[in-house]
Amino acid sequence: MRKIRFVKDITARHIMLGIAIFTILFLLVIGFSLFFKALPIMKEKNLWLLLTSANWKPFKGDFGFLPYIISTIYVSLIAIIIALPFSILTSIFLNSYASRSIRRFFEPVVDLLSGIPPVIYGVWGTLTIVPLISSKIAPKFVDFSTGYTVLAGGIVLAIMIIPLLISIMTEVFRSIPREMTDASLSMGATKWQTIKKVILRKSFPGIIAATVLALSRAFGETMAVLMVCGNIAQIPHSFFDACYPLPALIANNYGEMLSMPNYESALMLAAFLLFIIVILFNGLSRFTLNQIEKKYQFS
Amino acid sequence: MKYLEEKIFKIIMIGAAVIIMGVLIYIIGTVFYKGLPSLTWEMITRIPGGGFYLGKEGGVLNAIAGSVFIVAGALVISLIISVPLVMYINFYLPNKSFFANAIRFSLDILFGVPSIVYGAFGFALMVYMGIKASLMGGIITVAMLIMPIMMRSLDEVTRLLSRDLPDALLSLGSTKYEMTKVLLRQLMPGLTTAVLLAIGRVIGDAATVLFTTGYTDNIPSSFGQPAATLPLSIFFQLGSPVEEVQNRAYASAIILTVIILILSFSARYFSSKFSKNKI
Numbered sequence: 001m002r003k004i005r006f007v008k009d010i011t012a013r014h015i016m017l018g019i020a021i022f023t024i025l026f027l028l029v030i031g032f033s034l035f036f037k038a039l040p041i042m043k044e045k046n047l048w049l050l051l052t053s054a055n056w057k058p059f060k061g062d063f064g065f066l067p068y069i070i071s072t073i074y075v076s077l078i079a080i081i082i083a084l085p086f087s088i089l090t091s092i093f094l095n096s097y098a099s100r101s102i103r104r105f106f107e108p109v110v111d112l113l114s115g116i117p118p119v120i121y122g123v124w125g126t127l128t129i130v131p132l133i134s135s136k137i138a139p140k141f142v143d144f145s146t147g148y149t150v151l152a153g154g155i156v157l158a159i160m161i162i163p164l165l166i167s168i169m170t171e172v173f174r175s176i177p178r179e180m181t182d183a184s185l186s187m188g189a190t191k192w193q194t195i196k197k198v199i200l201r202k203s204f205p206g207i208i209a210a211t212v213l214a215l216s217r218a219f220g221e222t223m224a225v226l227m228v229c230g231n232i233a234q235i236p237h238s239f240f241d242a243c244y245p246l247p248a249l250i251a252n253n254y255g256e257m258l259s260m261p262n263y264e265s266a267l268m269l270a271a272f273l274l275f276i277i278v279i280l281f282n283g284l285s286r287f288t289l290n291q292i293e294k295k296y297q298f299s
Numbered sequence: 300m301k302y303l304e305e306k307i308f309k310i311i312m313i314g315a316a317v318i319i320m321g322v323l324i325y326i327i328g329t330v331f332y333k334g335l336p337s338l339t340w341e342m343i344t345r346i347p348g349g350g351f352y353l354g355k356e357g358g359v360l361n362a363i364a365g366s367v368f369i370v371a372g373a374l375v376i377s378l379i380i381s382v383p384l385v386m387y388i389n390f391y392l393p394n395k396s397f398f399a400n401a402i403r404f405s406l407d408i409l410f411g412v413p414s415i416v417y418g419a420f421g422f423a424l425m426v427y428m429g430i431k432a433s434l435m436g437g438i439i440t441v442a443m444l445i446m447p448i449m450m451r452s453l454d455e456v457t458r459l460l461s462r463d464l465p466d467a468l469l470s471l472g473s474t475k476y477e478m479t480k481v482l483l484r485q486l487m488p489g490l491t492t493a494v495l496l497a498i499g500r501v502i503g504d505a506a507t508v509l510f511t512t513g514y515t516d517n518i519p520s521s522f523g524q525p526a527a528t529l530p531l532s533i534f535f536q537l538g539s540p541v542e543e544v545q546n547r548a549y550a551s552a553i554i555l556t557v558i559i560l561i562l563s564f565s566a567r568y569f570s571s572k573f574s575k576n577k578i
Binding site (some may be wrong): 009013026085118166250254267283290 | 383387406407
């Protein structure tokens with residue numbers, strides 16, 4: 001009787017260890033399989049040329065990723081620039097000014113914003129942001145715009161990354177020792193002065209890490225951006241041009257790619273690029289955030 | 300002077316918070332405003348009839364059923380894998396073990412991998428295994444997406460558990476496996492929250508199922524058949540030039556939004572229940 005108990009324990013332990021190892025290896029599995037799928041096109045063409053050419057004609061075998069890469073960067077940067085001030089201000093407010101009841105009231109707001117599916121954001125974007133841009137904002141700057149633009153993608157994306165930024169930043173601000181802010185306040189500094197000189201300065205690495213994390217989230221966002229940004233393979237020259245980010249490229253062309261040589265491989269290369277960049281950004285920022293959390297636990 | 304600055308910034312901050320809340324209300328409001336007129340019982344109780352995409356009769360039951368099947372299947376797979384894993388890193392490995400932290404770190408990174416990349420990987424995997432776009436492919440791909448989400452939230456609630464109970468169990472001579480079984484019961488509310496959160500995150504995701512599940516107007520009856528999903532159904536209906544079909548896309552968006560709202564609030568309810576248990 002006794003033996004069975006221990007056999008069970010040991011078996012369970014080994015199965016669990018197996019799962020644990022599998023989880024760590026899973027990242028490598030994804031990376032390698034995407035890499036091998038992308039290999040045919042990298043063998044045929046110079047990788048650097050692929051990344052810097054703006055010529056995308058799958059029928060002729062030309063695969064230049066530059067328009068897609070630049071579109072992705074533009075859209076994500078606009079999103080960050082819009083989202084960052086809102087998130088910093090809101091998380092400072094929640095951390096230093098808001099009463100407990102306001103904070104508890106705001107939690108579900110952030111939850112819901114991060115829970116709303118990308119498709120819904122896309123629907124909302126096409127209903128409100130796109131017409132707003134084409135009828136109100138764009139005419140002030142350019143002659144004509146459909147509204148399906150870099151700017152529309154950026155705005156929708158900004159709203160989608162705000163909850164992520166707020167939830168990480170409130171964590172970062174909370175990790176600042178209370179003695180520090182108390183010391184500043186007791187010297188006669190106002191709350192805002194304390195925030196400016198103590199909290200923001202102290203949490204600067206955390207804010208950067210949160211930003212990088214949000215940026216990597218923005219890079220990979222597919223459906224919502226696809227629905228509002230126009231999807232024309234060109235290098236956008238202004239905020240009011242249509243653009244075509246990498247995830248949208250993958251999503252839009254999956255059905256037809258099997259009929260053309262190298263097309264699948266090219267799309268897999270796009271997925272691989274996305275994967276590598278996101279992993280790098282994620283790894284760096286998570287590492288920084290973990291470091292901050294550790295310091296907080298021991299101090 | 301400094302008090303003036305204080306006041307100004309306080310107003311700006313409150314403004315930012317109010318704008319964020321306003322945007323949330325605006326989004327939900329827009330969807331309801333546009334979709335409510337076309338939302339009928341027929342939408343949720345019928346599959347698309349003939350000429351559905353030209354504005355004729357029918358509903359999106361195919362998509363609702365497909366989404367439910369896929370998420371349910373993915374949930375089963377990911378529960379089988381994530382519960383043992385979280386138990387392992389919390390109860391079997393020593394406190395602050397390097398291995399446990401390495402697993403947590405890779406989970407964090409897996410969590411950040413975009414769903415479109417999971418979709419592409421899932422597709423490559425299916426080609427390799429010879430599976431066509433089907434319910435099965437969707438379940439596998441969505442399971443990959445759901446796992447890191449569930450493991451992380453489960454890990455978080457497990458870490459909050461006090462160390463007294465495990466110590467008491469071990470000192471009574473139970474094996475770690477028996478201890479885990481008892482603790483798992485203690486963690487039930489936390490597990491429920493984790494599951495609800497994970498469902499909420501993946502039920503609206505379109506990029507993973509886009510090429511792994513295909514699309515169909517029927518309710519799938521086996522794992523090998525393609526299946527429709529709610530987000531894709533919204534996306535395809537919205538792409539139609541016919542106005543009635545577009546309106547139905549908004550109505551479908553309401554269905555999806557309501558599902559998300561219910562999931563989010565019940566997750567909140569269960570997690571508050573959990574924190575009451577904790578005392």
